[in-house]
Amino acid sequence: MIDLYCERIGEGLLAEPINALTNAAFFVAAWAVWSLARRSHGLSAGIWVLIALSIAIGTGSALFHTFATGWARVLDEVPILLFQLWFLWLYARRVMRLRTVLAAAAIAAYMAAALYSRQFPQLLNGSLVYAPALILLLGLGLYHFLQHRAGRVLLLATTGVFLVALVFRSIDEAACPHIPIGTHFLWHVLIGVVLYLSMRALILNRPMRIRQINVFKL
Secondary structure (H helix, E strand, C coil): CCCCCCCCCCCCCCCCHHHHHCCHHHHHHHHHHHHHHHHCCCCCHHHHHHHHHHHHHHHHHHHHHHHCCHHHHHHHHHHHHHHHHHHHHHHHHHHCCCCHHHHHHHHHHHHHHHHHHCCCCCHHHHHHHHHHHHHHHHHHHHHHHHCCCCCCCHHHHHHHHHHHHHHHHHCCCCCCCCCCCCCHHHHHHHHHHHHHHHHHHHHHCCHHHHHHHHHHHC
């Protein structure tokens, strides 16, 4: 059994009920994005992959907070990384309009940073692994804002929500004496918001929609 969170006080599938149940936030995010994309005719293959990865994140995390085993941890962590990489690829290609080679280089650099950050699991209750994601979101958020993309402040708002989520993830163990259930469940809820907002930014800035807006302005 892998015991990483305040709420878990023993073995058993129901040892982290709140941490397990709040993974519903990822399924809600997936549904909300599907609904938005369907209404705006933005259900592209790329968005479908992100929706599927959101569901995989919720499923993997729920499994880890119930079984707390090595294989469940893999199912928890891999979809998260895949979501980040795929989102970066879509944003670089569809919004920034980078050439394939530049987008691939960005993916490789981010992958290297993400793997390097995993060498410090003892820092910030293991939250340092998400430092590259925070930096990436901030960078994309500034680009999104300065380039006046649709939903101009969306990614900056996403960065703010992500930062608050990281705080709650980092203080989970320290909060144990005062909050018996810990604060990790708030990480789940807020990351569900992060997934929705980031995917919303992509949908609002899909190439077809941008062309339609430009034609309307003309």
